[in-house]
Amino acid sequence: MKILITGGAGFIGSHVVRLFVKKYPDYQIYNLDALTYAGNLENLKDIEKEPNYAFIKVDITDEHAISELFKTYKFDNVIHLAAESHVDRSITDPLSFVKTNVIGTLNLLNAFKELWKGDFEGKRFYHISTDEVYGTLGETGLFTETTSYDPNSPYSASKASSDHFVRAYGETYGLPFVISNCSNNYGQNQFPEKLIPLFINNIINKTPLPVYGDGNYTRDWLYVVDHAIAIDLVFHKGKNAETYNIGGFNEWKNIDLVKELCKQMDAKLGNPEGTSEQLITFVKDRPGHDLRYAIDASKINKELGWSPSVTFQEGLKITIDWYLSNANWLKSVTSGAYQNYYEKQYS
Numbered sequence: 001m002k003i004l005i006t007g008g009a010g011f012i013g014s015h016v017v018r019l020f021v022k023k024y025p026d027y028q029i030y031n032l033d034a035l036t037y038a039g040n041l042e043n044l045k046d047i048e049k050e051p052n053y054a055f056i057k058v059d060i061t062d063e064h065a066i067s068e069l070f071k072t073y074k075f076d077n078v079i080h081l082a083a084e085s086h087v088d089r090s091i092t093d094p095l096s097f098v099k100t101n102v103i104g105t106l107n108l109l110n111a112f113k114e115l116w117k118g119d120f121e122g123k124r125f126y127h128i129s130t131d132e133v134y135g136t137l138g139e140t141g142l143f144t145e146t147t148s149y150d151p152n153s154p155y156s157a158s159k160a161s162s163d164h165f166v167r168a169y170g171e172t173y174g175l176p177f178v179i180s181n182c183s184n185n186y187g188q189n190q191f192p193e194k195l196i197p198l199f200i201n202n203i204i205n206k207t208p209l210p211v212y213g214d215g216n217y218t219r220d221w222l223y224v225v226d227h228a229i230a231i232d233l234v235f236h237k238g239k240n241a242e243t244y245n246i247g248g249f250n251e252w253k254n255i256d257l258v259k260e261l262c263k264q265m266d267a268k269l270g271n272p273e274g275t276s277e278q279l280i281t282f283v284k285d286r287p288g289h290d291l292r293y294a295i296d297a298s299k300i301n302k303e304l305g306w307s308p309s310v311t312f313q314e315g316l317k318i319t320i321d322w323y324l325s326n327a328n329w330l331k332s333v334t335s336g337a338y339q340n341y342y343e344k345q346y347s
């Protein structure tokens, strides 16, 4: 089986590529990535020489290149993770989110459709999406698979649009697909622009921890390896044309999470208790900031038997240990294209 995994050099993508390459030696895994600021082949050093793995550097916005690739390699299946994913960046540059997340997805859908021309036996297009497509919750309730789409940021609007296109290709052309919508991920190799790795990096460097607004925003956090395991299950066992919500049943208000992170970092660094908390700085809020995301993951649990394998405390410990012992990785990704969006946009 030839599987194209897009965005495989990125954070979630690299964990998915590693899992598939190691677990399925009979599959041929093609990792397609444009290697933008958030993609890094260092993330896959341990598997790059495996015989069932190949890397292709192509941008999914390049319609011609994508079409030629599908003709050459005849991919049976696509697991599509390539995306611009940082909400703050989408606020300052919405168009690049439309180009990659919407047009890029369409290029893949078209190439897949043209390659198999309706003969889709044994084929599947798996779109990896986000719970942000559902918009925001109030203090109570959970997103289920039937919650209406109501995206608020340019990022979530672009992901909602690409979800709609995938479903439209299923309805219109009979293209076999499955979609999953996941909550906030954390873990090894996440680019330090997202909350957890940004704050770990800032604590290491003793620089301010910019908490947006009053910090009373809630996210549901899932360890990235558990997301990769869920993707494996959905890919192999998920029903055609279905959606699966993936989440950790693990809600944290940002301010509480940041305090927990500070506590664990102080313990690791041998700092007196309370040292890192002094770095917390309340800053101007993110425009259009969604109050709360929380996922009802009971469908994937009941149908596919998935539930998170590590607790948040365990996952956070693994993550902190990884960043502390990979200072070079952090330095290399923060030296070039890195931009601190708080400093640039909100100060």
Ligand SMILES: Cc1cn([C@H]2C[C@H](O)[C@@H](COP(=O)(O)OP(=O)(O)O[C@H]3O[C@H](C)C(=O)[C@H](O)[C@H]3O)O2)c(=O)[nH]c1=O
Residues within 6 Å of the ligand: 085, 086, 087, 088, 129, 130, 131, 132, 182, 183, 184, 185, 193, 194, 195, 196, 198, 210, 211, 212, 213, 217, 218, 219, 254, 286, 342
């Ligand atoms: C970077 C940053 C964030 N925040 C707040 C904003 C959010 O309420 C929360 C998490 O922010 P982050 O940007 O890490 O993630 P979300 O905006 O929730 O979105 C993330 O989770 C979903 C599911 C995706 O699909 C996105 O791709 C992914 O980026 O912390 C701060 O208070 N300060 C900061 O410096």
